[in-house]
Amino acid sequence: MLLQRTFEERTSALYRQGRISGSLYDGLGQEAVAAAAGLALEDGDVVAPLNRELATHFARGVTPADAFRNFLGRGNGPTFGRDGNMHFGVPARGVFPLVSMLGNLCPVVVGAALAFKRRGEPHVGLTFLGEGAFSVGDVHEGLNLAGVWQVPAVFILQSNGYSYSTPSSAQMVNTNLAERIQGGWSIPATRVDGTDVLLVFESIKAAVERARAGEGPQAVECVTLRGHGHAAHDDARYVPAELRESFVGRDPIERLEATLQQTGLAEQANAIRRAVVAEIAAALAEAEAAPAPDPATMEYGVYANPL
Amino acid sequence: MRSDERVFLLGEDIGHFGGAFGVTAGLYEEFGADRVIDTPIAEEGFVGAAIGAAWQGERPVVELQFADFASCPFDMIVTVAAKTHWRSGLAVPIVIRAPNGGGIRGGPFHASSPEGWFVGVPGLKVVCPGTIEDAYGLLRAAIEDDDPVMFFEHKALYRRLKGTKPPEETRTPLGRARIARSGSAATVITYGAGVELALGLEHDVEVLDLRTLWPLDREAVLDSIGRTSRALVLQEAAHSAGVASHVLALLAAEGFELLDAPPVVLAPPDTPVPFAPELEDAYLPSAHVLAAAVEDLLGY
Numbered sequence: 217m218l219l220q221r222t223f224e225e226r227t228s229a230l231y232r233q234g235r236i237s238g239s240l241y242d243g244l245g246q247e248a249v250a251a252a253a254g255l256a257l258e259d260g261d262v263v264a265p266l267n268r269e270l271a272t273h274f275a276r277g278v279t280p281a282d283a284f285r286n287f288l289g290r291g292n293g294p295t296f297g298r299d300g301n302m303h304f305g306v307p308a309r310g311v312f313p314l315v316s317m318l319g320n321l322c323p324v325v326v327g328a329a330l331a332f333k334r335r336g337e338p339h340v341g342l343t344f345l346g347e348g349a350f351s352v353g354d355v356h357e358g359l360n361l362a363g364v365w366q367v368p369a370v371f372i373l374q375s376n377g378y379s380y381s382t383p384s385s386a387q388m389v390n391t392n393l394a395e396r397i398q399g400g401w402s403i404p405a406t407r408v409d410g411t412d413v414l415l416v417f418e419s420i421k422a423a424v425e426r427a428r429a430g431e432g433p434q435a436v437e438c439v440t441l442r443g444h445g446h447a448a449h450d451d452a453r454y455v456p457a458e459l460r461e462s463f464v465g466r467d468p469i470e471r472l473e474a475t476l477q478q479t480g481l482a483e484q485a486n487a488i489r490r491a492v493v494a495e496i497a498a499a500l501a502e503a504e505a506a507p508a509p510d511p512a513t514m515e516y517g518v519y520a521n522p523l
Numbered sequence: 524m525r526s527d528e529r530v531f532l533l534g535e536d537i538g539h540f541g542g543a544f545g546v547t548a549g550l551y552e553e554f555g556a557d558r559v560i561d562t563p564i565a566e567e568g569f570v571g572a573a574i575g576a577a578w579q580g581e582r583p584v585v586e587l588q589f590a591d592f593a594s595c596p597f598d599m600i601v602t603v604a605a606k607t608h609w610r611s612g613l614a615v616p617i618v619i620r621a622p623n624g625g626g627i628r629g630g631p632f633h634a635s636s637p638e639g640w641f642v643g644v645p646g647l648k649v650v651c652p653g654t655i656e657d658a659y660g661l662l663r664a665a666i667e668d669d670d671p672v673m674f675f676e677h678k679a680l681y682r683r684l685k686g687t688k689p690p691e692e693t694r695t696p697l698g699r700a701r702i703a704r705s706g707s708a709a710t711v712i713t714y715g716a717g718v719e720l721a722l723g724l725e726h727d728v729e730v731l732d733l734r735t736l737w738p739l740d741r742e743a744v745l746d747s748i749g750r751t752s753r754a755l756v757l758q759e760a761a762h763s764a765g766v767a768s769h770v771l772a773l774l775a776a777e778g779f780e781l782l783d784a785p786p787v788v789l790a791p792p793d794t795p796v797p798f799a800p801e802l803e804d805a806y807l808p809s810a811h812v813l814a815a816a817v818e819d820l821l822g823y
Contacts, residue, residue: 262579295610305611312578313611317602323568324603327575327583334531334557334581341575354599357568364563518645520614520669523698523738 217247217413217469218492220271223280226496227287231448236287238300243268244443246376248413248468251275253342253372256421257310258428262328264312264321264343267302268374268442272344277309280496284503296517297509318379319345319352322371326358329367329433340368340427348379350396351387359401362433370427372420373397373437375410380446381454394437403433410438411466414475441466524554527582530666531558533569534586534620543588544622544681570596573617574603582666583617590623590675591635604671605646614669618662623651624716624759625807626679630798636715636760641673642737642769648697649737651675653718655686657734660695668697677716677759684719695734700743703730709753709820711813712744712770717757723810726817728755736766744770745778752783753820757808762790784823789816 224242231240243250246268254275257263265272273283278294285293286304294304295313305313312328315321321343328341349355350373362369373393377384384391394405404426408419416438423434441463445452476485524530531554532547538561541548551559562569566587573583587593593600596619604615625634641649648670652658658676665672703718706729711721714733721730731747733740748754754774756767767788774786791806 298610303610305613307578307611307613313607313613315603315606317598320571320599320603323571323599324575324578326568327572327577328579329575330572331576331579331581334576354567354571357563357565358571360563361565361568361572365560517609517612519648520608520616521697523648523735 217251219274220247222492222496240448241267241302242444246440247271248416249410249438252413252417252420256424260339262310262341264325266344276311278306280499281502284500285506288503290506291509292506318349319354322355322358326362326369329369330365333367338428340370340424342370344372344374346374347384363401363403366432368427369433370423371435375437375439376442378442397435403435405435407437410440411468413468413472529582532584533560533562533573535588537586566592566595567599570599574615577615577617585619587621589633590621590637591632593621593637601644605644609646615671616669618665618672618674620674622678623675624677624679625796625803631795634796638675638736639760639765642766648672650735651715653715653732655684656689657695659689660693664694664697679716698735700740701732703732705729710747710751711755711757713757741773748778748781754786755820756788758790761793763793787820
């Protein structure tokens with residue numbers, strides 16, 4: 217969580233300084249979901265994160281330097297400078313590269329889970345769906361296929377209240393996604409406070425293990441509030457003050473720190489904070505020193521087997 | 524499927540029923556429901572699932588019941604399958620088989636030749652066999668290839684072409700056109716059902732079977748025109764919708780000085796495929812219209 221928060225505070229500053237091009241997305245307030253989902257997975261499991269889930273990458277072994285290289289468009293980054301910001305993945309770490317078109321990754325992860333089931337391998341595929349994606353046909357097709365095929369796929373529903381500027385209430389009649397996924401596709405679903413990282417981890421871990429045990433697809437809805445706008449250009453002025461106030465005191469990192477203090481682990485928490493700040497600074501320095509992509513290499517890799 | 528456990532099939536009614544055109548008949552009985560998977564009507568979903576399975580090392584082959592339905596999983600094909608290797612290094616070895624073409628009174632939703640939607644898309648390979656040997660050889664090569672391949676099969680050829688199964692080791696290399704018949708007065712550049720039509724010509728024309736529509740075998744086109752100096756592109760896709768424009772662009776840019784006459788496109792008009800026999804017969808390129816077009820080209 218702290219790696220994601222610290223990384224994103226850094227990229228936010230870099231963006232304002234004009235050192236990051238294009239768009240910038242962050243997951244302020246949703247780090248518990250991203251971290252817990254990543255940590256709930258085991259070796260051999262695969263995941264397709266979206267824009268708010270940087271901590272999932274880190275939990276799977278993607279390094280902050282990898283991520284910085286992508287944000288900075290470096291030639292040796294995960295997308296070789298061909299894509300930016302959160303639009304990346306590291307297949308060698310079991311992380312599928314994010315695709316902007318919402319919903320696309322739902323059937324893709326179902327297909328990965330189908331491969332595991334066909335081969336009898338004890339792995340799961342996990343992906344995230346926000347309220348925005350929930351309006352896309354791909355998601356309905358993917359959930360249906362997951363149910364029909366009974367594959368080990370886990371869907372984490374990121375209910376952060378908005379897709380871009382449009383509140384959930386303007387996108388769907390029933391905003392309880394867990395209820396819809398359970399009632400509509402017969403996929404077991406639980407609904408939890410997405411700012412309580414221990415609860416989120418416990419819930420996602422249980423879902424992952426049920427899927428791994430052959431109980432078919434599973435879902436966990438994590439209720440949060442998107443801390444920033446859709447992207448860095450969006451000041452989120454459309455979010456009503458009452459809604460914002462209802463999330464005061466529910467920062468997932470502050471909540472965990474309070475728990476750690478109560479359990480006498482305050483010193484360890486501070487040590488982690490110092491280590492994270494140092495790690496992020498070192499990763500940024502490494503990425504900034506990396507070479508820019510060479511335009512002469514632009515056409516490399518269009519095909520795996522060029523003709 | 525016998526030689527590679529990773530190969531499995533996804534599609535509508537391909538299992539016990541054997542597919543709308545019977546292409547997968549017998550496979551369900553031999554390989555079972557785990558490798559011949561009947562899907563719900565969810566093309567975006569099962570093409571996406573094929574991509575996910577390919578991510579995990581499988582070699583899925585998807586059947587679209589009609590090529591017209593390629594509009595449904597279009598996003599998954601051009602957004603996810605086509606761009607993934609370039610932007611991450613992850614190969615997506617999937618084959619999407621799709622029956623295209625008219626002649627069965629299918630009308631606007633079951634007779635299209637939409638291969639042009641995919642021609643020009645970086646990261647995709649687009650294939651369309653015109654012979655039994657290539658139907659086998661290209662399919663084997665496409666399944667073994669590490670890139671996403673759109674594999675168009677002209678549905679009229681399913682029954683019209685008769686022959687025996689080519690030898691097991693037959694492979695038709697992707698990206699290579701074939702001179703189906705040598706000739707000297709002009710070149711008919713075509714593919715799919717156009718090959719058979721062009722081979723019926725009595726003129727001294729070369730017939731170049733493109734076989735792979737994208738990436739285009741530019742050298743083969745230019746080599747042939749270098750010998751014949753006249754070009755006619757024959758396609759069943761609507762005039763402005765297919766590979767013909769790419770061939771003409773190539774000839775204009777790199778073959779201009781080879782040409783003795785303006786290149787000709789013989790293709791249906793820019794409309795959807797009509798249903799009524801009188802309309803569809805007039806719409807599709809026919810032997811006598813092709814012969815007349817060749818006469819005009821030779822007489823220029």
